[in-house]
Amino acid sequence: MAVEVYHEPLCRRYYASRCSCAYFFFLLIALVGLILPFFLAYTNVPSFWLKTHTYREQPSITFQHKVLGTLQGTKQIRGIDRQMQIVFSSMTDVENLYGPELRVCNLQNIELDFNRDGVTDEFHFTALCPLAKGETILGASVATFFRTKLSSRARVDFDSLAIAEHRDGMGGGSLFVDGDYILKQKWPFRAKGGYYLPYKRFPLLDPSDHKIKLQETLLPNIIFGYRNRNNTLDYVQQYKVWTPSPGVPDNHGAYANFNLTMVLRVPQQDVLYTPTASEVLKDAWLKYLAIFVVVKYLLEFFASFVAYNQLVDTTMRVETPHEREGVKATSL
Numbered sequence: 001m002a003v004e005v006y007h008e009p010l011c012r013r014y015y016a017s018r019c020s021c022a023y024f025f026f027l028l029i030a031l032v033g034l035i036l037p038f039f040l041a042y043t044n045v046p047s048f049w050l051k052t053h054t055y056r057e058q059p060s061i062t063f064q065h066k067v068l069g070t071l072q073g074t075k076q077i078r079g080i081d082r083q084m085q086i087v088f089s090s091m092t093d094v095e096n097l098y099g100p101e102l103r104v105c106n107l108q109n110i111e112l113d114f115n116r117d118g119v120t121d122e123f124h125f126t127a128l129c130p131l132a133k134g135e136t137i138l139g140a141s142v143a144t145f146f147r148t149k150l151s152s153r154a155r156v157d158f159d160s161l162a163i164a165e166h167r168d169g170m171g172g173g174s175l176f177v178d179g180d181y182i183l184k185q186k187w188p189f190r191a192k193g194g195y196y197l198p199y200k201r202f203p204l205l206d207p208s209d210h211k212i213k214l215q216e217t218l219l220p221n222i223i224f225g226y227r228n229r230n231n232t233l234d235y236v237q238q239y240k241v242w243t244p245s246p247g248v249p250d251n252h253g254a255y256a257n258f259n260l261t262m263v264l265r266v267p268q269q270d271v272l273y274t275p276t277a278s279e280v281l282k283d284a285w286l287k288y289l290a291i292f293v294v295v296k297y298l299l300e301f302f303a304s305f306v307a308y309n310q311l312v313d314t315t316m317r318v319e320t321p322h323e324r325e326g327v328k329a330t331s332l
């Protein structure tokens with residue numbers, strides 16, 4: 001008992017001369033078959049040629065050990081509350097600019113990598129600033145600086161900023177901020193070549209090649225410069241907890257520290273990039289092919305109808321199984 005292992009259609013062939021109506025008719029059908037899918041694909045989806053593409057990556061951040069923080073509030077001098085500001089920093093160049101406002105705080109940071117893939121998942125920062133008698137803190141802010149790298153598809157390396165801040169009406173003893181570090185792109189990254197260093201010439205608060213000026217350490221100036229960039233990471237403060245200060249000295253006669261804690265989480269996120277030429281062509285080819293298959297099926301159906309019913313003049317010849325040399329045909 002034999003089973004069918006393969007089948008192949010036999011052709012019905014139609015012939016016509018080169019200047020007949022039939023010739024031009026089938027030429028037209030062939031052209032429509034090639035061009036129509038292209039127009040359908042072109043006008044359809046957002047754009048036929050892929051302009052941007054996304055993929056997921058967790059940005060790799062490294063703390064640059066640059067911190068600039070302020071505490072604002074009031075200080076009681078001879079019974080009168082006066083405005084005051086405390087500045088703290090990890091950079092001596094910055095500290096030198098602030099005389100009486102400078103306070104030496106205990107700064108601690110830790111980078112946590114839970115899944116041990118070499119990419120920081122969480123960054124914790126704590127500043128403990130000793131307060132003097134009569135000082136009330138009503139607002140706190142801290143700017144931390146990171147080096148951010150993307151390396152799987154888009155390859156970029158730039159410095160980024162994270163600012164945590166809060167103002168309150170009630171004198172505080174600590175501020176706890178927990179948030180996400182989110183990539184914000186105004187322009188897609190490119191996906192070819194080596195590392196792209198977009199802001200190498202204009203690093204944020206960098207005293208390495210010039211003497212830093214007071215203007216450069218002011219938060220409005222830092223933020224403005226940062227926001228002018230096309231690609232940034234934003235620290236999105238999800239939750240803030242402001243705890244009131246006890247306001248009295250402890251058992252040893254020391255006034256409490258102001259405890260500023262910042263938790264920064266780096267999630268995996270969408271990265272926008274400009275696809276390479278091969279990706280663009282492959283994507284365009286798939287869009288074309290998907291429509292071509294349907295168009296070809298319909299046109300073939302139509303052409304077969306026209307030819308078989310002799311709607312245009314042609315000569316028909318039917319292929320038989322015996323035509324080829326060495327073919328053994330049996331009738332079923």
Ligand SMILES: *[C@@H]1O[C@H](CO)[C@@H](O)[C@H](O)[C@H]1NC(C)=O
Pocket residue numbers: 187228229230
């Ligand atoms: C932002 O990207 C656009 C387009 O590539 C470019 O023209 C502009 O100079 C960029 N701006 C900055 C600050 O890099």
Ligand SMILES: *[C@@H]1O[C@H](CO)[C@@H](O)[C@H](O)[C@H]1NC(C)=O
Pocket residue numbers: 126128174176259260261
């Ligand atoms: C500062 O606050 C954080 C978060 O609330 C806490 O984990 C830490 O122990 C505090 N540090 C001190 C010295 O109180």
